[in-house]
Amino acid sequence: MSPRHTTGKRSHGWMGLHRGHRARPLEWLAEKFIFAVSLSAILVVLLIFLFVAREAAPLLYGRMNSAAVQEVIPVSEFDKLSPAQLQQYLGLTPSELAAMDRATLQSLMEVKVEALAEIPAAFREDPDARINTTQWRYLLRSHQWTDYAKPEFIWQPVGQIKKYNIIPLLIGSLKTTLVGLLFAVPLAVGAAIYVSQLARPRVREVVKPTIEMLSGIPSVVVGFFALLVMATVLQRVFGYQTRLNAFVAGIALGFAVIPVVFSIAEDALTSVPQAYTQAALALGSSKWQAAWQIVLPAALPGVFAATVLGFGRAIGETMIVLMVCSASVMSWNIFDSARSITTTIAAEMAEAVSGGPHYRILFLLGAMLFAVTFVLNLIGDVVMHRLKLQLEGKR
Amino acid sequence: MNEVRSQQPAGRSFRAEGFDYRSFFFSGLTGLATLLILAILGVILLNIVINGLPGLSWRFVSTIPKKDFFDLETTGVLPMIVGTTIRVLVMTIFVIPVGVITAIYLTEYAPNTSLVTRLLRAAVNNLAGVPSIVFGLFGLGFFINFIGKNLDALLHNPGPVWGQPAVLWASLTLAVMTLPVVIVATEESLKAIPTGLREASLALGATKLETIVKIVLPQALPGILTGGILAVSRAAGEVAPILFTGVAYYMASLPNKLTDQFMDLGYHVFVLSTQSPNIEQTRPLLYATVLVLLGLTFALNLVAIIIRARVRKKLRALN
Numbered sequence: 217m218s219p220r221h222t223t224g225k226r227s228h229g230w231m232g233l234h235r236g237h238r239a240r241p242l243e244w245l246a247e248k249f250i251f252a253v254s255l256s257a258i259l260v261v262l263l264i265f266l267f268v269a270r271e272a273a274p275l276l277y278g279r280m281n282s283a284a285v286q287e288v289i290p291v292s293e294f295d296k297l298s299p300a301q302l303q304q305y306l307g308l309t310p311s312e313l314a315a316m317d318r319a320t321l322q323s324l325m326e327v328k329v330e331a332l333a334e335i336p337a338a339f340r341e342d343p344d345a346r347i348n349t350t351q352w353r354y355l356l357r358s359h360q361w362t363d364y365a366k367p368e369f370i371w372q373p374v375g376q377i378k379k380y381n382i383i384p385l386l387i388g389s390l391k392t393t394l395v396g397l398l399f400a401v402p403l404a405v406g407a408a409i410y411v412s413q414l415a416r417p418r419v420r421e422v423v424k425p426t427i428e429m430l431s432g433i434p435s436v437v438v439g440f441f442a443l444l445v446m447a448t449v450l451q452r453v454f455g456y457q458t459r460l461n462a463f464v465a466g467i468a469l470g471f472a473v474i475p476v477v478f479s480i481a482e483d484a485l486t487s488v489p490q491a492y493t494q495a496a497l498a499l500g501s502s503k504w505q506a507a508w509q510i511v512l513p514a515a516l517p518g519v520f521a522a523t524v525l526g527f528g529r530a531i532g533e534t535m536i537v538l539m540v541c542s543a544s545v546m547s548w549n550i551f552d553s554a555r556s557i558t559t560t561i562a563a564e565m566a567e568a569v570s571g572g573p574h575y576r577i578l579f580l581l582g583a584m585l586f587a588v589t590f591v592l593n594l595i596g597d598v599v600m601h602r603l604k605l606q607l608e609g610k611r
Numbered sequence: 612m613n614e615v616r617s618q619q620p621a622g623r624s625f626r627a628e629g630f631d632y633r634s635f636f637f638s639g640l641t642g643l644a645t646l647l648i649l650a651i652l653g654v655i656l657l658n659i660v661i662n663g664l665p666g667l668s669w670r671f672v673s674t675i676p677k678k679d680f681f682d683l684e685t686t687g688v689l690p691m692i693v694g695t696t697i698r699v700l701v702m703t704i705f706v707i708p709v710g711v712i713t714a715i716y717l718t719e720y721a722p723n724t725s726l727v728t729r730l731l732r733a734a735v736n737n738l739a740g741v742p743s744i745v746f747g748l749f750g751l752g753f754f755i756n757f758i759g760k761n762l763d764a765l766l767h768n769p770g771p772v773w774g775q776p777a778v779l780w781a782s783l784t785l786a787v788m789t790l791p792v793v794i795v796a797t798e799e800s801l802k803a804i805p806t807g808l809r810e811a812s813l814a815l816g817a818t819k820l821e822t823i824v825k826i827v828l829p830q831a832l833p834g835i836l837t838g839g840i841l842a843v844s845r846a847a848g849e850v851a852p853i854l855f856t857g858v859a860y861y862m863a864s865l866p867n868k869l870t871d872q873f874m875d876l877g878y879h880v881f882v883l884s885t886q887s888p889n890i891e892q893t894r895p896l897l898y899a900t901v902l903v904l905l906g907l908t909f910a911l912n913l914v915a916i917i918i919r920a921r922v923r924k925k926l927r928a929l930n
Contacts, residue, residue: 240818243818243819243820246820247720247819247820249712250712250715250716250720251716251720253708253709253712253713253716254712254713254715254716254717254721254731255727255731256709256713256790257713257731257734257735257738257790257791257794258730258731258734260734260738260787260790261734261737261738263749263753264741264745264746264749264753264787267749267752267753267757268745268748268749268752270752271748271751271752271756402644403644403647403648404644404648406640406641406643406644406645407641407644407645407648409641410638410641410642410644410645411645414638414641414642415645421920423645423649425916425917425919425920426649426652427645427648427649427652428916429652429909429912429913429916430648430651430652432844432848432908432909432912432913432916433652433655433848433905433908433909434847434848434849434850434877434904434905434908435848435849435850435851436848436850436877436878436880436881436904437655437659437848437880437901437904437905438655439881439884440880440881440884440897440901441655441658441659443884443885444884444890444894444897445658471651471655474648474651478648502631502634503634503638504631504633504634504635504637504638505634508637525740528740528742529740531742532740532741532742532743532744532745533742534742534743534744534850534851535850535851535877535881538881539881539884539885558742558744558851561744561747561748562744562747562851562854565747565748565751565854565855566854566855570756578748579748579752582744582745582748585742585744585745586741586742586745589740589741589742589745590737590740590741592740593736593737593739593740594733594737596740597733597736597737
């Protein structure tokens, strides 16, 4: 009888507690308390999504306007405006609007008129200055900006016209992540095969925790090492131009991904029943043949799950990429610099005005990141769960 | 016999036919991959220890630095050590009870097939994979902008007291982040306790809760400890979640309230390595700081891994 089965049976027996819980109300209460506390994990995931999305929400309703030059409404027309128009025009929340009296609102409108007067006349004529750059069109597609030769994707949240195109950031994230995975996955899966199938038990017991120790190195230390040591060494070996580029960041990301991929792949390979290997060996195969032709195919979904979860880890890693490279360039070349989504959030949140368009867009990026890793985790978990059920012969 | 052999595909030569070069080559390749990973770990650690040791001194770890902290001769890391320690300790106060109780529910009470259990497990797994920067955003959006600001409004504070970055918010953010670490480690150690022990206790007339509190939990203590240590070690090295929730670039004095900001070792490493006026000159200082950080997180991690390996061995022996 498996231990799982016993537990199930026992908890069934505890249903008989109905008689007991009247006799022991405190215990009944304590058990309800345990249940309530354990729900906090679900609550937290919901709260994360809710509150990251909440800060980005005004952007999604199209309530933000980042245009440097906006239509100015003279103060004399105050009475013609509906509360909703006024709220939109002054960029207020409903509660703020309700809290202000007529005089305050009118002086706010005057401030707007004066602010416009201070903008240089030449800039006022620039068509770009009237664009609300927080619209989806400008977030996702290239635009022909004044003084640029051709339509371009630009992330440039400072300056008079703030450009928030997120495509360069997506490319930056994908570029570093893919380099990291290409470096980490073969190494980690190779090591997982070695440790779980080929190594002697004593070697395994030393090597496995040692590799897992790699995950104990804080990412800022990996970033520091990449910045001070690896960048120089790799430049000498490969002889490229920019010292700090997506390649260095990717390799450093690989260091962070290796323990993740290794432990999941190793877990999957170990859960393949011994009988498979023994049968192969009995038929005369070598240990390698058994591992490569029998065990690995059986555990392949697990290797896939390991890669997916490694991808999630790499795309969410912040400090390493932040320290190694940060210039935002629209290029797929891995020897150019890159600015990832995480880097952008970490570096720019401090200077973004709370509640402003920049702040909202950073939260939007965070929400996107959360959604992506959420889906990746889900895929990884489902694949691993099914694989284990399958290998245990329960399906 | 000959006929059978000739039907074998070319690649699958039998061991008995002589030395199997293919197997040898590929086994060697996986061995090399393993060695390379170990080498990476070794090189990082050695590089930091060798370059960091000369800069390390008692004065260095016990000095509060002046505004300009880029000079190895006069600067120190005391406020960073204190800041990191405080935020991690406050975190454990929140995360250990919640994590342990959740693990108890999952192993002792949760019906295996119910929707709630499955949701709970999915949530725990998912939480473990959320990027650390997203936790930072969550801390800013929820703890500071929602709870903190509303608390200020409720208490009629003239200026922001709770609605700004603080040790408390950083610790809470980290607690949310390390919750799955504690849950998984505790669960593992709870599963390693023989069912017979619980049954014996029940047979003697103890209630389920009594069994858990008096029999199961004391046995699971090493595992809970491991979970706590792993969480502490993970949190001590994390920088991204505290960037917007409490860390300060420079503070002249140590934090003494939960609403104070704090200096942090990991963040200090980041500042030193990216904002140094002269990286060659500050290199020894940087290495010494990294060594202190690594000493703090790695020593803890090592202890946790050793305890965990023992728990796992016990678990394997049971199954």
